[in-house]
Amino acid sequence: MIDDSPPQPARRWYDFCHLSVNLYFSVFHSYRVLTGWRMPATGPVLILANHASFLDPPVIGGALPRHIFYLARRTLFRNAMFRRLIRSVNAIPVDQENNGVGGLKASVEVLRLGEPLLVFPEGTRSPSGEMGPFMPGVHLILKKCPEAMVLPVGVSGAHEALSMGRKLPTFSPMFLPPRKGALCVSVGRPLPGSVLAAMPRQDAVERMTGMVRAELERARAVNRSRSAV
Incomplete structure (x- = not known):
């Protein structure tokens, strides 16, 4: 049985992984981070991002200065070795076949502890690389933890680097001049979660979708300009 409670972070190990992924992505994927706005240095932060690749969690984690927690589907925890690895960098299992109740509970617990939490509101990776509709559960998280700040993040290039079904990445x-497989992350302006929690669910979901889409398009524009040089 897999524990759904938030893992206890080993700070030095996380820092080592943070440095390692930044080095790897910089060398092999022309990694670039756009940070026009700062991530809140303290307090709960709900990080929302598009999801097109297994690379997304480390790509986003490497772009942010704080130790983040993130949700991952329970099937990824079946292999004992891989389970230890992703738990060591703060992954929390989500049971998608049970309406995500365990994941929701763990999400709220993480935020109430004042920690940052990364979620992919699409619920799964996009097979095409295009952003899909957001699931309403993210609004429920904010209803239960309105004190969290919401941070939109867009990732460009991850689908091209490692799309669904592929085992090896494109470098x-x-x-070399940036090409297919180059990664760019855009970090947007934080918004108080209380603003979204007070909105009707559909309106809030549309607002959050627009926030993330704007950052995705910003990151894509940078990647297009780099590949055109």
């Missing part, structure tokens, strides 16, 4: 080395 875009830093010493």
Whole structure:
């Protein structure tokens, strides 16, 4: 049985992983982070992002200065070795066949502890790389924890680097002109969760969708301009 409670972070190990993924993505994927706005340095933060690749969690984690927690589907925890790895970097299992009740409970617990939490509101990876509709559960998280700040993040290039069904990534080395496989992350303006929690569910979901889509398009524009050089 897998524990649904938030893992206890080993700070030095997380810092090592943070440094390692930044180095890897910078060297092999021409990694670039756009940070026009700062992530809140303290307090609960609900990070919302598009999801097109298994690379998304480390790509986003590497772009943010704080130790983040994130939700991952329970099937990823079946392999004992991989389970230990992702738990060590703060992954929380979500049972998608049970309406995500365990994941919701753990999400609220993480935020109430004042920690940052990454969720992918689409619920699964996009097979095409295009952003899909957001699920309403993210609004329920904010209803239960309106004190959280909401941070929109857009990731461009992850689908091209490692799309669904592929086992090996496409590289875009830093010493060559950026091409397919180059990664860009755009971090947007934080919004108080209380604003979204007070809105009707559908309106809030549409607002959050627009926030993330704007950052995705910003990241895509940078990748297009880099590949055109």
